[in-house]
Amino acid sequence: MPKRIMQGVVVSDKMDKTIVVQVERRFKHAVYKKFIKRTKKFAAHDELNQFKIGDLVRIRECAPISRRKTWEVVLDNAE
Known part of the structure; x- marks a missing residue:
């Protein structure tokens, strides 16, 4: 089964090796045919502590790292 990949904005980087992505x-x-926006926050593993608040990142599903962390940051080669 392929791993899900999502894109979001970093809203917190206060934890060590962890960021919160919205x-x-x-x-x-x-019924009403109106477009609705919904947001959700995910705790993601950031091994190098390189992402800061406001950065646009891609996260990928992974095996559980802790109770809340089941996502990791995807590092693109273009960076």
Whole structure:
């Protein structure tokens, strides 16, 4: 099964080797046909502590690292 990849903005980097990423999704309401925005926060593993608040990052699902961390930051080769 492929691992999910999401894109979001870093909203917290206070923890060691952990960042909190806020992911926003848009969907159309079934009855009213209006587009709605919903956000969710994910704790992601940042091994090098290189991402700061406001950075746009991609996170990938992984095996559980701790109770809340089941996501890791995807490092692109272009960086």
